[in-house]
Amino acid sequence: xxxxxxxxxxxxxxxxxxxxxxxxxxxxxxxxxxxxxxxxxxxxxxxxxxxxxxxxxxxxxxxxxxxxxxxxxxxxxxxxxxxxxxxxxxxxxxxxxxxxxxxxxxxxxxxxxxxxxxxxxxxxxxxxxxxxxxxxxxxxxxxxxxxxxxxxxxxxxxxxxxxxxxxxxxxxxxxxxxxxxxxxxxxxxxxxxxxxxxxxxxxxxxxxxxxxxxxxxxxxxxxxxxxxxxxxxxxxxxxxxxxxxxxxxxxxxxxxxxxxxxxxxxxxxxxxxxxxxxxxxxxxxxxxxxxxxxxxxxxxxxxxxxxxxxxxxxxxxxxxxxxxxxxxxxxxxxx
Numbered sequence: 357x358x359x360x361x362x363x364x365x366x367x368x369x370x371x372x373x374x375x376x377x378x379x380x381x382x383x384x385x386x387x388x389x390x391x392x393x394x395x396x397x398x399x400x401x402x403x404x405x406x407x408x409x410x411x412x413x414x415x416x417x418x419x420x421x422x423x424x425x426x427x428x429x430x431x432x433x434x435x436x437x438x439x440x441x442x443x444x445x446x447x448x449x450x451x452x453x454x455x456x457x458x459x460x461x462x463x464x465x466x467x468x469x470x471x472x473x474x475x476x477x478x479x480x481x482x483x484x485x486x487x488x489x490x491x492x493x494x495x496x497x498x499x500x501x502x503x504x505x506x507x508x509x510x511x512x513x514x515x516x517x518x519x520x521x522x523x524x525x526x527x528x529x530x531x532x533x534x535x536x537x538x539x540x541x542x543x544x545x546x547x548x549x550x551x552x553x554x555x556x557x558x559x560x561x562x563x564x565x566x567x568x569x570x571x572x573x574x575x576x577x578x579x580x581x582x583x584x585x586x587x588x589x590x591x592x593x594x595x596x597x598x599x600x601x602x603x604x605x606x607x608x609x610x611x612x613x614x615x616x617x618x619x620x621x622x623x624x625x626x627x628x629x630x631x632x633x634x635x636x637x638x639x640x641x642x643x644x645x646x647x648x649x650x651x652x653x654x655x656x657x658x659x660x661x662x663x664x665x666x667x668x669x670x671x672x673x674x675x676x677x678x679x680x681x682x683x684x685x686x687x688x689x690x691x
Contacts, residue, residue: 357398358389358456395435412441416474419455425530444493450523484552485536499528504643526643541633549573556621564604570596587675597686623680630678638672
């Protein structure tokens with residue numbers, strides 16, 4: 357267990373413009389690493405190495421390594437669940453390699469890497485490749501309810517932390533990764549897509565690509581039971597703006613026919629992304645991160661009662677179809 361503590365004296369020097377090396381970001385924090393049999397043991401032992409008391413009300417983020425996540429999060433979160441000072445809004449992240457490597461980052465725009473990391477999910481409202489829901493409280497709820505879920509994957513270099521896809525959990529154990537494009541597909545199906553960009557090749561042209569900035573995306577999952585089997589239809593309605601074209605001149609072609617053809621291409625791309633993500637979850641991980649089982653439980657409770665104890669073996673073979681409907685609202689003013 358490693359905890360990052362702020363060295364407030366160093367921060368005060370930077371703010372007031374006093375002496376010292378204010379550009380040395382490493383001097384503004386102290387990372388204490390402790391080995392032990394439980395988090396409570398390690399927490400108590402750390403107090404023998406500093407005059408400060410660990411106050412978990414101030415905790416900003418929890419970073420868990422891939423190795424630990426694959427063993428399971430239930431034991432890891434037990435201490436944080438019981439600790440009365442722990443806030444349920446603390447952000448949780450998964451990283452390949454050692455979790456401590458994230459805390460070792462020396463960010464350019466914040467004094468502490470923990471604060472820098474805690475602010476990253478705020479960009480989910482603008483970037484579809486960032487997960488917004490990373491709260492400890494939600495992780496605990498998912499584990500207790502036995503849900504499959506996704507947590508953000510982060511990677512680091514010397515002065516930068518990047519949100520890079522997601523970690524897939526089946527119950528409390530990590531089973532694999534989602535890349536950034538698959539994360540978009542996950543968010544489309546789960547109805548958590550807030551804002552982002554889709555790029556396609558312009559139809560009937562030898563060259564040129566077009567991008568649409570998505571401003572609104574809503575999905576609806578409908579279970580259909582036929583001959584004792586269930587299938588799902590996923591309808592996704594997307595609205596956005598024609599944001600950019602590259603390597604082609606289209607100013608004189610922004611008519612209804614051209615925009616309709618682009619809407620069709622954008623819809624095909626969204627369907628492809630979603631289906632690729634769904635098929636990977638079914639065939640490779642067997643993880644129902646989209647909560648199709650929950651939809652079935654709410655909308656077809658009698659059928660769910662018969663299949664709930666077999667859902668893990670049924671889900672990988674369920675027929676799922678995705679249909680996207682795209683509307684370009686604004687095309688911009690070009691002269």
